[in-house]
Every structure is written in C-alpha cells, then in structure tokens.
Amino acid sequence: MEESETMKLELRGITKRFGTLVANDHIDLTVEPGEIHALLGENGAGKSTLMNVLYGLYQADEGEILLDDVVQHFAGPGDAMNAGIGMVHQHFMLIPVFTVAENVMLGHEETTFGGRLDLQSARRHVRETSERFGFDLDPDALVEDLPVGVQQRVEIIKALSRQAKVLVFDEPTAVLTPQETDELMQIMRQLRDAGTAIVFITHKLREVREVADRITVIRLGRVVGEASPTASNADLANLMVGRAVELTVHKDPARPGDRALVVENLSVIDPHGQIVVNEVSFEVRRGEILAIAGVQGNGQTELTEALLGLQPRVTGTVSLDGVALTGMSVRRILNAGVGFVPEDRQEDGLVSEFTIAENLMLDRSDSPPFVKGGNLQLGYLAEFARDKVKEFDVRAQGITTAVGRLSGGNQQKVVLARELSRELRLFVAAQPTRGIDVGSIEFVHKRIVETRDSGVPVVVVSTELDEVVALADRIAVMYRGGIVGIVPGDTPREVLGLMMAGERPEGVAAA
Numbered sequence: 170m171e172e173s174e175t176m177k178l179e180l181r182g183i184t185k186r187f188g189t190l191v192a193n194d195h196i197d198l199t200v201e202p203g204e205i206h207a208l209l210g211e212n213g214a215g216k217s218t219l220m221n222v223l224y225g226l227y228q229a230d231e232g233e234i235l236l237d238d239v240v241q242h243f244a245g246p247g248d249a250m251n252a253g254i255g256m257v258h259q260h261f262m263l264i265p266v267f268t269v270a271e272n273v274m275l276g277h278e279e280t281t282f283g284g285r286l287d288l289q290s291a292r293r294h295v296r297e298t299s300e301r302f303g304f305d306l307d308p309d310a311l312v313e314d315l316p317v318g319v320q321q322r323v324e325i326i327k328a329l330s331r332q333a334k335v336l337v338f339d340e341p342t343a344v345l346t347p348q349e350t351d352e353l354m355q356i357m358r359q360l361r362d363a364g365t366a367i368v369f370i371t372h373k374l375r376e377v378r379e380v381a382d383r384i385t386v387i388r389l390g391r392v393v394g395e396a397s398p399t400a401s402n403a404d405l406a407n408l409m410v411g412r413a414v415e416l417t418v419h420k421d422p423a424r425p426g427d428r429a430l431v432v433e434n435l436s437v438i439d440p441h442g443q444i445v446v447n448e449v450s451f452e453v454r455r456g457e458i459l460a461i462a463g464v465q466g467n468g469q470t471e472l473t474e475a476l477l478g479l480q481p482r483v484t485g486t487v488s489l490d491g492v493a494l495t496g497m498s499v500r501r502i503l504n505a506g507v508g509f510v511p512e513d514r515q516e517d518g519l520v521s522e523f524t525i526a527e528n529l530m531l532d533r534s535d536s537p538p539f540v541k542g543g544n545l546q547l548g549y550l551a552e553f554a555r556d557k558v559k560e561f562d563v564r565a566q567g568i569t570t571a572v573g574r575l576s577g578g579n580q581q582k583v584v585l586a587r588e589l590s591r592e593l594r595l596f597v598a599a600q601p602t603r604g605i606d607v608g609s610i611e612f613v614h615k616r617i618v619e620t621r622d623s624g625v626p627v628v629v630v631s632t633e634l635d636e637v638v639a640l641a642d643r644i645a646v647m648y649r650g651g652i653v654g655i656v657p658g659d660t661p662r663e664v665l666g667l668m669m670a671g672e673r674p675e676g677v678a679a680a
C-alpha cells in the first residue's frame with residue numbers, strides 16, 4: 170500500500186429526521202488524523218444514523234460533512250468511499266466462498282477510486298497490509314474458513330485498499346472473542362499511529378477506556394458532552410444514560426428447588442456431518458441460573474437451539490419437569506412455557522416488517538389473551554404493547570413502528586420483553602444483552618434474576634465473562650462441543666479462562 174495521507178473529518182450541525190423523529194439533532198463531531206474517537210450513547214441515541222449519513226447511506230436534512238475543511242456531497246457509499254471513508258460493518262459484507270484476495274478485489278469494482286485491482290495486486294496488497302499491521306492473513310484462504318475476528322480484518326484491509334483515511338467501526342467487538350477483541354484494539358492503535366482517523370462505536374466501556382483518545386457522548390440525537398478516557402465506568406455510564414447506573418448485579422444466593430431441566434448425553438450433528446455438541450449432560454433446578462460460558466463457536470449456539478427443537482440431527486434426551494422435549498416441535502416447546510432469546514435476533518427473534526406490537530405477540534397469536542373466540546383482541550394487544558415498551562424502555566415512535574426501523578439495541582429489548590412476559594417454566598437466553606446499552610443491561614440483568622427468584626430455571630449463554638460471573642449460580646464451560654466442567658458461580662475468572670481454553674483445572678470434576 171502507498172503511504173496513505175491523513176485526513177480530518179468534521180461533521181457540522183448534522184440533522185437527520187425520520188418523519189417526526191429527530192434521530193440526529195445538529196450534531197457536531199470532529200475527528201483528527203491519528204485519533205480514536207469513541208462515540209458513546211444509549212440505544213437509539215442516533216450513533217448508527219450519524220455514521221450512515223457520513224457513509225452516504227442517508228442524506229442529512231441539515232448540516233455538512235467536511236474532509237480536510239472541504240465540504241463533501243455524498244450521494245451514496247461509493248462517493249464516501251472515493252473520498253476516503255471506510256466502514257467496518259458488524260455484519261460483514263464479505264462473500265464467504267471467495268478468498269481473502271478475491272474479496273478485497275471485489276471491493277474495487279464498486280468504486281472507481283484507484284482503478285480496478287487485479288488478483289495478483291490484491292494478493293500483494295493483502296500480504297503487505299497484513300505484515301504492516303500484524304493481521305496474520307493468508308490472501309488465498311477462503312473467507313468462510315476464517316474465524317469471525319479474522320474476517321473482520323478482511324473488511325479492514327478492504328477499506329484500506331481503497332485508501333480509507335477515516336475508518337468507522339460500528340460495534341465491532343460485539344461478535345468477537347475476548348482475545349480477538351484485544352487483537353482488534355491493537356490493530357486500531359496501529360492504524361491510529363499510522364494517521365488514520367477512527368470513529369469507534371461500542372457499548373463496552375472497558376474498550377472505550379482502553380483505546381479512545383477522545384469520547385463524545387450523544388443522547389436523544391444530541392451531543393451531550395465530551396468525556397475523558399480516564400473517566401470512571403460509572404461516570405461514563407451516567408453521561409450516556411443521564412442517570413446513575415448500577416454496574417453490578419445484586420442477587421441473593423440461589424435457593425434451588427426441584428430438578429427441572431435435565432439434559433442427558435445430548436449430541437448435535439451439523440449439516441456438514443460434524444458433531445458440534447458432544448454428549449453433553451447437565452441439569453438446572455428451579456430457581457437457579459446456569460450460565461454456559463465459552464468462546465463463541467464451541468457448540469453453545471447449537472446446544473441452545475437443540476433445547477428449543479431447532480436442530481434436526483440430535484441424539485440424547487432433554488426433559489423439562491419430567492416431560493421429554495426431545496422430538497417435540499418448536500411450537501410445542503414454546504407452548505410448554507420455554508422462553509427463548511436467540512443469539513441472532515434479526516434472523517430468529519423478530520420479523521422486521523412487523524410492528525413492535527405484532528412482534529410482542531409472535532408465537533402467541535393464536536391463544537388467549539391475544540385471541541378470544543377467534544378474534545384478535547386489538548385493544549388488549551395495544552395496551553400490552555404500550556406497557557412493555559415502557560417497562561423495557563424500547564425507544565420508538567410508537568407500538569406500530571416496524572421493528573426493522575428500531576436501533577439494534579431496541580430490537581433486542583423487544584425480544585426480551587416478549588419472552589420475559591410469558592408464563593415461564595424455563596428461560597433460555599443466548600447473549601441476552603448483546604448490543605444493549607449499560608442502562609438497559611442493568612434492567613435486563615435484574616429481570617433475569619427476578620425470573621430465577623420466581624422459581625424458574627434459567628440458562629444463560631454468554632461469551633461475556635462479566636455477564637457470566639454477574640448472573641451465574643453455577644457455570645458450565647463449553648469447549649469444542651463438550652462441557653469441560655460445571656463449577657460454582659463464584660469460580661475465579663482465571664480458572665474459567667483456563668477452562669475456556671479446554672483445560673480442566675485440578676479439583677474440577679468432569680461433567
């Protein structure tokens with residue numbers, strides 16, 4: 170890659186409205202070359218909207234984008250890319266069956282800047298950038314074979330190959346393992362040191378404090394202040410949500426009751442014939458939280474899906490209160506009182522074209538109190554939906570807003586509101602707080618503990634060790650499809666860390 174020049178980004182008075190909603194209200198933001206500028210804000214504050222304006226995906230109603238003091242007009246992402254703006258998306262825009270170099274080359278067809286790239290130059294570019302920033306990327310590897318964190322580096326290289334001098338990272342660590350996160354932080358620092366202007370959006374305060382040079386906080390579409398990276402988590406949280414936030418979960422010791430969920434020798438075979446969950450056995454009693462910890466991709470997703478009847482090739486048994494769930498349809502399992510928060514809310518948890526109200530009654534649209542005598546109880550539904558939106562603080566214009574128009578965190582809150590409002594006999598939540606802001610995490614954690622205290626057995630799957638430690642009464646650690654061991658909730662993090670790497674420390678019994 171050529172030695173890239175640097176560039177200053179300035180957003181002046183950006184205003185973006187959706188109907189009567191003002192998503193961005195005269196936002197000013199300056200990002201200097203060689204600076205990591207964190208953009209913090211609660212769910213729905215307007216962060217993604219602002220970045221979409223910058224990337225030419227939305228047109229601002231008012232305000233200006235300036236690069237090195239020159240006003241820009243972006244009719245679409247092509248213009249933004251040509252001007253030197255790069256975006257690292259949370260859901261990658263890569264083609265899985267293509268190699269790394271092919272994906273980088275493809276990026277160049279979307280834009281005329283720098284001309285087309287042939288495969289040889291793309292491979293060379295990947296090798297050079299990879300060496301320069303320590304990416305450790307093989308240009309000929311197939312993208313689908315790469316771990317998520319490495320795929321993300323392909324996105325970064327793609328942007329760099331188009332001479333991006335301003336890079337936007339929108340919640341880049343949501344899908345990364347702790348180690349991948351550390352590596353990404355290191356890459357961001359190196360890019361910064363090479364002069365890139367970086368905008369970094371995250372809900373994880375630790376990350377902000379670790380890498381940000383400056384922090385701008387937005388709330389309800391407006392800039393509410395700047396914070397110093399040396400500010401405490403509590404101060405940052407306070408500035409984000411406008412009130413003091415309880416960052417630790419208070420819970421009494423569990424009082425486990427009868428055995429409720431019993432899983433015996435459960436195995437799951439994936440569509441490629443691989444055993445992804447291997448002879449797993451555990452039980453969860455009423456009134457306790459079993460957290461399943463582990464690095465993403467060690468079988469947790471498939472395990473939770475198997476509990477819900479979503480995996481076709483399963484052996485072993487799952488029973489709830491003495492009744493076998495194995496072999497039942499998903500619908501029957503849900504009707505048996507199983508609440509489920511899936512890992513991928515957009516794919517499995519919501520219908521994005523449906524309204525908030527409709528999504529809140531999904532799976533229950535044929536039963537009372539939503540339907541009586543064959544008639545949908547619209548009045549009841551509206552009241553129910555309004556209550557839940559208030560209780561779970563879903564930021565939306567109204568209950569008839571399509572869920573697809575909500576911010577990511579608010580979509581997650583709709584799923585949680587629906588699942589936690591049912592008569593539950595078991596609650597299974599995968600990554601329950603992914604993408605939601607600190608204030609809402611506090612609320613969701615409280616609700617999960619309350620669910621436990623009402624006598625429901627709870628299974629929480631989380632790759633966030635903080636969340637596991639905060640919620641768990643017992644912790645099962647998964648590694649390569651198996652359970653390494655099941656340990657008490659107060660097990661030290663170092664021990665959990667070892668177990669997540671597949672080791673079983675002395676004194677921990679085999680599961």
Ligand SMILES: Nc1ncnc2c1ncn2[C@@H]1O[C@H](COP(=O)(O)OP(=O)(O)OP(=O)(O)O)[C@@H](O)[C@H]1O
Nearest residue numbers: 187192212213214215216217218574575576577578
């Ligand atoms: N295409 C759209 N149509 C209508 N409203 C929208 C659209 N996109 C975003 N909004 C609204 O604009 C507001 C800001 O949303 P945005 O996605 O920018 O928030 P965010 O700060 O990125 O939140 P999160 O942390 O949850 O990702 C929200 O109220 C959202 O519902």
